[in-house]
Amino acid sequence: MEDTTAPSVTKPIRCIVKLGGAAITCKxxxxxxxxxxxxxxxxxxxxxMVTGSSxxxxxxxxxxxxxxxxxxxxxxxDFEDRNLDSSSFIVVHGAGSFxxxxxxxxxVHKGGLNKPLVKAGFVATRISVTTLxxxxxxxxxxxxxxxxxxxxxxxxxxxxxxxxxSADLSMVARAINSGFIPVLHxxxxxxxLQGCTILSGDVIIRHLAAYLKPEYVVFLTDVLGVYDRPxxxxxxxxxxxxxxxxxxxxxxxxxxxxxxxxxVEITVAAHDTTGGxxxxxxxxxxxxxxxxxxxIVKAATTHSSxxxxxxxxxxxPEDWLGTVIRFGGKGNGFPTSDTQLLQSIEFYKSSSTxxxxxx
Amino acid sequence: MEDTTAPSVTKPIRCIVKLGGAAITCKxxxxxxxxxxxxxxxxxxxxxMVTGSSxxxxxxxxxxxxxxxxxxxxxxxDFEDRNLDSSSFIVVHGAGSFxxxxxxxxxVHKGGLNKPLVKAGFVATRISVTTLxxxxxxxxxxxxxxxxxxxxxxxxxxxxxxxxxSADLSMVARAINSGFIPVLHxxxxxxxLQGCTILSGDVIIRHLAAYLKPEYVVFLTDVLGVYDRPxxxxxxxxxxxxxxxxxxxxxxxxxxxxxxxxxVEITVAAHDTTGGxxxxxxxxxxxxxxxxxxxIVKAATTHSSxxxxxxxxxxxPEDWLGTVIRFGGKGNGFPTSDTQLLQSIEFYKSSSTxxxxxx
Numbered sequence: 256m257e258d259t260t261a262p263s264v265t266k267p268i269r270c271i272v273k274l275g276g277a278a279i280t281c282k283x284x285x286x287x288x289x290x291x292x293x294x295x296x297x298x299x300x301x302x303x304m305v306t307g308s309s310x311x312x313x314x315x316x317x318x319x320x321x322x323x324x325x326x327x328x329x330x331x332x333d334f335e336d337r338n339l340d341s342s343s344f345i346v347v348h349g350a351g352s353f354x355x356x357x358x359x360x361x362x363v364h365k366g367g368l369n370k371p372l373v374k375a376g377f378v379a380t381r382i383s384v385t386t387l388x389x390x391x392x393x394x395x396x397x398x399x400x401x402x403x404x405x406x407x408x409x410x411x412x413x414x415x416x417x418x419x420x421s422a423d424l425s426m427v428a429r430a431i432n433s434g435f436i437p438v439l440h441x442x443x444x445x446x447x448l449q450g451c452t453i454l455s456g457d458v459i460i461r462h463l464a465a466y467l468k469p470e471y472v473v474f475l476t477d478v479l480g481v482y483d484r485p486x487x488x489x490x491x492x493x494x495x496x497x498x499x500x501x502x503x504x505x506x507x508x509x510x511x512x513x514x515x516x517x518x519v520e521i522t523v524a525a526h527d528t529t530g531g532x533x534x535x536x537x538x539x540x541x542x543x544x545x546x547x548x549x550x551i552v553k554a555a556t557t558h559s560s561x562x563x564x565x566x567x568x569x570x571x572p573e574d575w576l577g578t579v580i581r582f583g584g585k586g587n588g589f590p591t592s593d594t595q596l597l598q599s600i601e602f603y604k605s606s607s608t609x610x611x612x613x614x
Numbered sequence: 615m616e617d618t619t620a621p622s623v624t625k626p627i628r629c630i631v632k633l634g635g636a637a638i639t640c641k642x643x644x645x646x647x648x649x650x651x652x653x654x655x656x657x658x659x660x661x662x663m664v665t666g667s668s669x670x671x672x673x674x675x676x677x678x679x680x681x682x683x684x685x686x687x688x689x690x691x692d693f694e695d696r697n698l699d700s701s702s703f704i705v706v707h708g709a710g711s712f713x714x715x716x717x718x719x720x721x722v723h724k725g726g727l728n729k730p731l732v733k734a735g736f737v738a739t740r741i742s743v744t745t746l747x748x749x750x751x752x753x754x755x756x757x758x759x760x761x762x763x764x765x766x767x768x769x770x771x772x773x774x775x776x777x778x779x780s781a782d783l784s785m786v787a788r789a790i791n792s793g794f795i796p797v798l799h800x801x802x803x804x805x806x807l808q809g810c811t812i813l814s815g816d817v818i819i820r821h822l823a824a825y826l827k828p829e830y831v832v833f834l835t836d837v838l839g840v841y842d843r844p845x846x847x848x849x850x851x852x853x854x855x856x857x858x859x860x861x862x863x864x865x866x867x868x869x870x871x872x873x874x875x876x877x878v879e880i881t882v883a884a885h886d887t888t889g890g891x892x893x894x895x896x897x898x899x900x901x902x903x904x905x906x907x908x909x910i911v912k913a914a915t916t917h918s919s920x921x922x923x924x925x926x927x928x929x930x931p932e933d934w935l936g937t938v939i940r941f942g943g944k945g946n947g948f949p950t951s952d953t954q955l956l957q958s959i960e961f962y963k964s965s966s967t968x969x970x971x972x973x
Contacts, residue, residue: 337730403737451792
């Protein structure tokens with residue numbers, strides 16, 4: 256039984272943003288941040304949160320030293336006449352090349368804290384993912400975003416047989432009410448039944464969306480969006496709009512697929528070789544079913560900038576590249592092309608391993 | 615009104631350890647960890663927690679990369695036959711040269727989150743103190759201690775007019791019940807009345823002690839203990855044992871001071887130039903009043919090792935250097951030399967500034 260206290264949020268949440276692990280870290284390189292992408296994304300987030308902020312001097316909020324970087328200057332006077340109010344965003348990030356090695360080496364997702372290796376792996380995993388969290392918080396703060404790191408473990412989030420069991424949203428709500436931007440992440444957490452597991456960023460997003468009802472949700476990833484097959488294949492088609500019906504069935508609204516008998520495959524993002532995109536779409540569909548539009552878009556592009564600002568809400572502009580997943584009303588009960596889509600998802604699900612856990 | 619849920623701890627807490635900011639960081643050098651001290655303290659903690667662990671290979675639990683350091687090797691097989699059970703410790707650390715700059719520059723301790731500078735300073739302070747927390751967690755994990763970072767902010771700890779208002783101990787308790795060593799720290803937190811403030815490590819320790827009833831508490835600092843005057847002065851005498859009575863009065867039990875009319879001054883630790891030691895003693899006295907012995911001892915010495923292991927409990931050995939603060943029974947109502955001690959504390963209190971906040 257899930258135990259989530261409905262939080263009291265005095266400011267409406269405009270957007271929940273997922274920074275995909277594949278986008279913010281360098282694939283195949285252990286614990287390396289994709290600094291360029293993170294810097295651009297942070298800047299885009301600032302512009303989306305604080306209208307008109309692009310024309311003014313950025314007032315950084317990371318006043319700490321960084322090895323090999325110039326010292327941070329902080330002039331108190333700069334802050335005097337500035338209005339730092341921003342609309343309410345929540346940031347959730349995946350792990351990418353952080354945490355995966357530690358989690359998969361020890362099997363943290365499978366539980367068993369009585370095993371020394373799992374216990375050590377739990378510690379090692381949390382060190383790795385909180386290292387990334389701190390770096391993301393700092394990158395956002397350097398852009399003047401009042402970011403506050405919130406580890407799901409520390410917030411008291413737990414699971415029961417890998418499903419969300421308890422998720423206290425009170426600190427997320429209090430941080431928002433105080434004008435901060437909470438930054439959560441995929442984390443190793445305690446599990447009532449199996450001892451411990453990995454709570455993925457995508458599950459966290461869905462949970463936050465269900466309780467905090469943002470206006471829209473944006474998933475920033477390392478491909479343009481969802482394709483009908485791996486994007487490396489010739490003739491891969493970007494799915495621009497997917498409708499999710501209340502009975503859980505889906506259909507591709509745009510483009511109209513020329514041949515509905517073609518096996519529709521879900522693209523797997525470059526780094527998420529084991530099912531990441533499938534989890535993402537499944538979670539996105541559950542959010543869309545709540546009536547909240549979900550945008551899946553490539554990080555650090557003009558497309559991500561437009562999605563974050565909310566500019567593409569409503570009718571999707573022709574020149575915007577990405578996938579929007581929306582609530583499409585009542586299901587008609589007839590199998591359509593999304594049957595293949597779902598079969599494809601099932602296939603990926605069954606082949607997935609621990610590595611997808613964080614996404 | 616303080617709102618603390620009494621946690622359910624299935625394992626008795628043996629010891630709560632304070633790693634003083636002055637001991638674990640390099641004074642006067644912005645955000646620099648005293649690596650040598652931290653490494654020795656981590657090793658002493660391991661030996662205190664896991665009896666007999668000194669004779670076996672240390673199984674590190676930090677499997678993350680470190681700039682300029684050799685990669686971490688992790689052999690899963692090493693963990694197979696190991697019993698990693700340890701007695702329950704809780705670690706709380708101060709901030710030292712982390713956080714102070716950011717907090718004092720912005721006045722976070724005075725509150726006022728509506729002021730842009732305070733809001734930015736809150737973000738900057740949390741970045742700095744969580745950076746230190748991560749490093750301490752990693753140092754402990756490298757010594758094979760299953761350490762888990764827990765930020766008071768993230769745990770939902772808040773204050774009301776700078777006094778503890780809400781401190782959810784459930785995650786501390788759950789971490790302990792699962793065999794982990796929680797590592798908390800002085801933090802910037804939200805305050806019901808003034809918006810925000812700094813919650814010091816010493817206040818956290820007292821709170822944990824009151825609710826979790828450890829067998830003993832150890833404060834690791836950068837001087838041998840509490841002196842009758844600044845230790846740099848000639849003739850400064852180390853106070854070996856202080857008794858705290860239930861009416862709040864104190865007396866120095868050992869050594870017997872030759873001249874009780876001498877003004878007794880409280881030494882101020884080198885880095886805590888604005889009253890740190892006073893806060894420490896006041897908090898230590900409140901813990902001692904609960905019937906829990908408090909040891910104030912210099913970090914990374916044989917004395918700290920003996921205090922952590924519990925070896926000096928009971929009669930204090932002659933060759934142990936440090937200060938023990940104990941409950942001394944019912945007050946006698948007569949003014950004794952501790953009157954001067956208390957007056958001295960009052961003097962330091964009134965001259966203290968924000969810099970002492972974290973201790």
